[in-house]
Amino acid sequence: MSNRLIHETSPYLQQHAYNPVDWYPWGEEALTKAREEHKLILVSIGYSACHWCHVMEHESFEDAGVAAIMNEHFICIKVDREERPDVDQIYMHAVQLMTGQGGWPLNCICLPDQRPIYGGTYFRREDWKNVLSQLAAFWEEKPEEAIGYAERLTEGVQELEKLNLSTEEIEYSQQDLEDILRPWKKTFDLTEGGYNRAPKFPLPNNWQFMLRYAHSMGDKSASDITHLTLRKLAYGGIYDQIGGGFARYSVDGEWHVPHFEKMLYDNAQLVSLYAEAYQQEPQVLYRQVVYETLEWVEREMVSAEGGFYSALDADSEGVEGKFYTFTLAELESVLNEEESAAFNAFYSVTSEGNWEEEKTNILKKEVELNELAATLDISPAAAEALLETAKSKVFSYRSKRVRPGLDNKIIAGWNGMMLRGYVDAYKVFNEQRFLDMALKNAHFVLDRMVEADGSMHRIFKKERSAGTPSSAFLDDYSFVINGLISLYEATFDEKWLAEAHRLCEYVMKNFFDAGTGLFFYTSQTDKELIARKHEIMDSVIPSSNSSMAINLFRLGHLFQDEGYLAQSAEMLRTVFPSINTYGSAYSNWGILLMNEVFGVYEIAITGSDSEKLRAELENNFIPNKILLGGSAGTLPLLQDKFVGETKIFVCKNRTCRLPVTTVSEALGQLI
Numbered sequence: 001m002s003n004r005l006i007h008e009t010s011p012y013l014q015q016h017a018y019n020p021v022d023w024y025p026w027g028e029e030a031l032t033k034a035r036e037e038h039k040l041i042l043v044s045i046g047y048s049a050c051h052w053c054h055v056m057e058h059e060s061f062e063d064a065g066v067a068a069i070m071n072e073h074f075i076c077i078k079v080d081r082e083e084r085p086d087v088d089q090i091y092m093h094a095v096q097l098m099t100g101q102g103g104w105p106l107n108c109i110c111l112p113d114q115r116p117i118y119g120g121t122y123f124r125r126e127d128w129k130n131v132l133s134q135l136a137a138f139w140e141e142k143p144e145e146a147i148g149y150a151e152r153l154t155e156g157v158q159e160l161e162k163l164n165l166s167t168e169e170i171e172y173s174q175q176d177l178e179d180i181l182r183p184w185k186k187t188f189d190l191t192e193g194g195y196n197r198a199p200k201f202p203l204p205n206n207w208q209f210m211l212r213y214a215h216s217m218g219d220k221s222a223s224d225i226t227h228l229t230l231r232k233l234a235y236g237g238i239y240d241q242i243g244g245g246f247a248r249y250s251v252d253g254e255w256h257v258p259h260f261e262k263m264l265y266d267n268a269q270l271v272s273l274y275a276e277a278y279q280q281e282p283q284v285l286y287r288q289v290v291y292e293t294l295e296w297v298e299r300e301m302v303s304a305e306g307g308f309y310s311a312l313d314a315d316s317e318g319v320e321g322k323f324y325t326f327t328l329a330e331l332e333s334v335l336n337e338e339e340s341a342a343f344n345a346f347y348s349v350t351s352e353g354n355w356e357e358e359k360t361n362i363l364k365k366e367v368e369l370n371e372l373a374a375t376l377d378i379s380p381a382a383a384e385a386l387l388e389t390a391k392s393k394v395f396s397y398r399s400k401r402v403r404p405g406l407d408n409k410i411i412a413g414w415n416g417m418m419l420r421g422y423v424d425a426y427k428v429f430n431e432q433r434f435l436d437m438a439l440k441n442a443h444f445v446l447d448r449m450v451e452a453d454g455s456m457h458r459i460f461k462k463e464r465s466a467g468t469p470s471s472a473f474l475d476d477y478s479f480v481i482n483g484l485i486s487l488y489e490a491t492f493d494e495k496w497l498a499e500a501h502r503l504c505e506y507v508m509k510n511f512f513d514a515g516t517g518l519f520f521y522t523s524q525t526d527k528e529l530i531a532r533k534h535e536i537m538d539s540v541i542p543s544s545n546s547s548m549a550i551n552l553f554r555l556g557h558l559f560q561d562e563g564y565l566a567q568s569a570e571m572l573r574t575v576f577p578s579i580n581t582y583g584s585a586y587s588n589w590g591i592l593l594m595n596e597v598f599g600v601y602e603i604a605i606t607g608s609d610s611e612k613l614r615a616e617l618e619n620n621f622i623p624n625k626i627l628l629g630g631s632a633g634t635l636p637l638l639q640d641k642f643v644g645e646t647k648i649f650v651c652k653n654r655t656c657r658l659p660v661t662t663v664s665e666a667l668g669q670l671i
Contacts (some may be wrong), residue, residue: 001018001020002017002018002020003016003017003018003019003022003023004022004023004024004025004142005017005019005023005025005078006018006066008025008084009459009461010048010080010082010409011048011106011405011406011407011408011409012046012047012048012053012080012082012407013025013078013080015048015054015057015550016057016061018066018077019057019061019062020061020062020063020064020067020068020071021061021066021067021070021076021078022067022070022071022072022076023076023077023078024075024076024077024078025077025078025079026043026077026079026084026087027352030075030077030116030362032185033178034075034112035112035113037075037112038112038251039073039074039075039112040073040074040075040109040110040111040117040135040136040139041074041075041076041077041109041110041111041112041114042074042075042076042078042107042108042110042132043077043087043091043106043107043108043109043110044061044076044077044078044079044105044106044107045078045079045080045081045087045088045091045092045104045105045106045107045108046079046080046081046104046105046106047080047081047082047104047311047407048080048310048311048313048405048407049248049259049261049262049311049312049313049314049405049407050105050261050312050314051259051260051261051314051315051320052103052104052105052121052122052623053104053105054315055122056105056122056123056128059121059125060125060128062495062594063125065129066125066128066129066132067614069129069132069133069136070132072136073132073135073136073139074109074132074136075112080409081104082310082311082407082409082411083409083459085473085475085521086473086521086522086526086529086533087364087529088106089521089532089533089535090157090529090530090533091106091108091110091116091119092106092155092381093156093160093533094108094119094153094156094157094611095108095116095119095120095121095156096367097153097156097157097160097589098116098118098119098120098153099119099120101121103121103122103252104121105121105122106119106121106123107119107120107123109135110150111146111147111150113530114151114529114530115150115153115154115530116154116157117135117146117149117150118131118135118151118155122551128660129373133276140412153163153652154530155532157515157530157531158530158531159363161412161533161536161537162516162534163516163518163534163536163574163575163578164516164574165514165515165516165517165570165574166517166570166573166574166576166577167573168573169573170573170576172576172593172596172597173597174217174597176576176580176593177213177216177217177479177590177593177594177597178217179580180579180580180583180586180590180593181213181219181222181583182669183580183583184398184583184584185221185222185225187584188225188409189253190225190228190231192253192254192255193225193228193229193230193231193232193233193255193488194232194233194253194255195584195603196228196253197253198250198251198252198253199249199250199251199252199259200238200249200250200253200255201248201249201540202233202238202246202249202266202269202270202540203539203540203556203584203587204266204269204270204273204539204585205269205271205541205587205588205591206538206587207226207229207277208272208273208276208587209268209587209588209590209591209594210222210223210225210226210592211223211226211273211276211277211280211623212591212594212623212624213463213590213594214226214280215280215623216594216597216598216623216624218221220361223280223281226277227277228280229281230273230274230277230283230286231624232254232255233246233255233270234274234285234286234288234289234365235255235364235365235366236250236254236255236256236258236364237250237255237256237257237258237362237363237364238250238255238258238380239255239289239476240262240296241347241363241364241365241391242363242391242394242395242398243292243296243299243395243398244289244291244292244293244294244295245262245267245292245293245296245297245531246262246266246267246270246293247259247260247261247262247314248261248262248263248266248540253366256354256362256364257355257356257362258321258362259314260314260320260321260324260404261311261312261314261404262296262311262312262325263310263311264297264301264308264309264310264411264414264415264417265413265414265417265540265541266540267293267297267421268414268417268418268420268421269417269421269541270293270306271290271293271294271418271421271422271424271425272421272424272425274286274289274290274293275290275421275424275425275427275428276424276428276621276623278290278428279427279428279618279619279620279621282623287429290425290428290429291429294421294422294425294434294437297418297504298437300312300406302437303408303410305444305448305460306437306440306441306443306532307410307441307444307445307460308410308414308415308418308441308442309406309407309408309409309410310407310408310409310410310411310414311407312404312405312406312407313404313406313407314404314407315404315480316401316402316403316404316405317402320584321355321357321362321420321607322401322402323398323401323403323404323553324354324362324398325357325360325361325362325363325631326349326360326363327345327353327359327360327361327396328336328349328350328351328353328359328361329347329351329359330397331344331394332392334393334397335390335393335394338386339389339390340384340390341376342372342376342383342386342387342390343386343387343390343394345367345372345375345376346365346367346369346372346387347361348361348364348365348366348422349361349362349363357380363547369383369384369387372387389480392404393651409459410449410459410460411458411459411476411538412445412449412456412458412459412460412476412477412480413458413472413473413475413476413477413478413479413480414479414481415441415444415445415461415479415480415483416445416476416478416479416480416481416482416483416484417448417479417482417483417541418441419438419441419480419483419484419486419487419496419639420479420482420483420486422434422435422437422438422441423438423483423486423487423489423490424459426490427489427490427618428618430585430615430618432523434490435490438476438483438487438490438517439487439491442483442484442487442496444527445480448460449472450499450503453506454478454502454503454505454506455471455472455506455510455525456471456472456476456480456503456506457471457472458471458473458476460470471523471525471526473521473522473523473544473545474507474511474519474521474522474525474535474541474544474545474548474592475521475541475544476519476549477503477504477507477511477544477548478507478544478545478548478551479641480503481500481503481504481507481548481551481555482547482550482551484496484497484499484500484503485497485500485551485554485555485558488500488558488628489626489628490633491625492605492610492611492613492614492628492629492630492633493630494630494633494634494635495560497555497558497559497635500551501555501559504551504555504564506546507519508567510523510524510525511523511524513534516534516574517567517570517571517573517574518534518536518545518571518574518575519534519535519544519545519548520532520533520534521533521535521544536575536578537582537585538584538585538586538587538588538589539585542587542588543588545571545575546575546586546588546589547588548571549567549568549572549589549592550568550588550591550592550595551572552564552565552567552568552571553565553568553592553595556568557600557602557626558626558628558635558637559636560636560637568592569596572589572592572593572596575589575595576589579593594624595624597651598624599624599653600624600625600626600652601622601624601626601650601651601670602625602626602628602637602650602651602652603617603622603625603626603627603628603629603640603648603649603650603666604629604638604648604649604651604656605617605627605628605629605630605646605647605648606626606629606630606631606633606638606641606643606646606647607631607642607643607644607645607646607647607648608631608646609646610629610630610631610646612646613646613648613663614627614629616663617663617666619650620663620667622670637651641659641661645661646661647659647660647661648660648661648663648665650661650666650669650670657669
């Protein structure tokens, strides 16, 4: 027998449609039933690519005895955190306040009015049964005590990360940036890259900040740790050495053993990061990572309409990582002796294996190509050709395996990030197919996910269901706006800026909180939850507020909109006191701070050869620039700058230098 989740479109919810648990999707039906029956609510949150979510489902939610307890005492609601990040955000904060940690699966027990009283992450079956029985008895025997605890916990959730509006004028300086980085540097792993901890997450925005800091401040150590991290990431098991793309994190400190799910948002940001790193330090490895990752995206993650899917599961055939790992015997059956010798040496394959599973190998690089060539007594070119042949054979062999599950949700914000990834790759490598994909995706998002009034759908679905949110959240708007601004800078087509401006105006109207100068995560048109939160701290994804502050900064310069610039500055002032306490959690705010400290160059390229000069300019690493121009344009800064011959105007602080005709001359004006 199926439960109500059979009618949902989320792959994660559908995975639970045949559980004996009487699941509801998050919505009015479940919440009303809880109030009417005065029952506790059990909110269980996860996502389709989450390995431990699958484990808990198999151990507990598929068990008839466990389901009987859940159904008798609770209204059970299953939530896809990628569809309802607003719900996830609230109960994650509650669990973090209760336990000091969080993660997924996330399980929270709430009063009939949604206020939390208990929660945790993964529970073993017997532990879960005990927790449920104890909570049911607690609610029946001591309801007033439960209500009192819920009141205090909910107040904590509402106050967490709450900031007050700052009206104080601040003169930022390079010293502020040094103060942010000083304690941050103490956390670096100078051997393996990343941070001195495990598990290790890529955290692309942290390293984008470091790249830009190194450039602006002339800090070699910041550059060194960034490039070390990028190399180690690309060499590790966290990177799919055969098919491209990165897993979400590694469970160890050497980037060796990944948690094998591949998320769109990670790979979108990493494409942008590696493209930017190539601009600063052109390495063949960085180019290879960008190209291979985008080939994976186009092969496995694009819908017919031009939208990008969300994720690939960690498991296939019920086994974590089975699709991506190999035994030595398997590889020797696929490759000839010469290919096998090269491939196995290069990718650390042994008969014993290098993972916990017996004789199983996760592919990773521990030798350089030149070292391999010397070992094999062949030229580097011959070694490279041998490896390419072997990789192709292994890829074909692997392609016949049962594939990991695909989460085919198309999420607006994550599409905005991958749109930006494609644009950044196009800017750096001048590959037309990258721009073509970006244009296709931009048209898709605007045509299929944005309404005439500027409102946006978070999830693209041909058919909507009860659990699917109809409206987008702040991160959806902020990342799509970011992608559209970047697309303008790559094409000089002002329609993309007009769309970004339209979406920004919708955000200002429906998300702005005058009390803090920041933006709420949810729209004023959304149904109210127990708390209306601001997302401020940067994590595996930059926060929606930091992203919006940067959008306002860029649009303010492009349109010479003083209101946007003032709003961006106000947001930074409000958050600034928190930044140097925990730099890695405010890295995107740090990028905005750098722009305030060093200023930005507004570089206008006008005339019939503007595209040629734009492409040439992108061969240079100029992170604090805003590009505009074309053969025609209506932006304020472009007025009176179409003078026949193609010209480059370098402007800063509302002052433009004399126009020049070559990129080298323009670079000489960047002082």
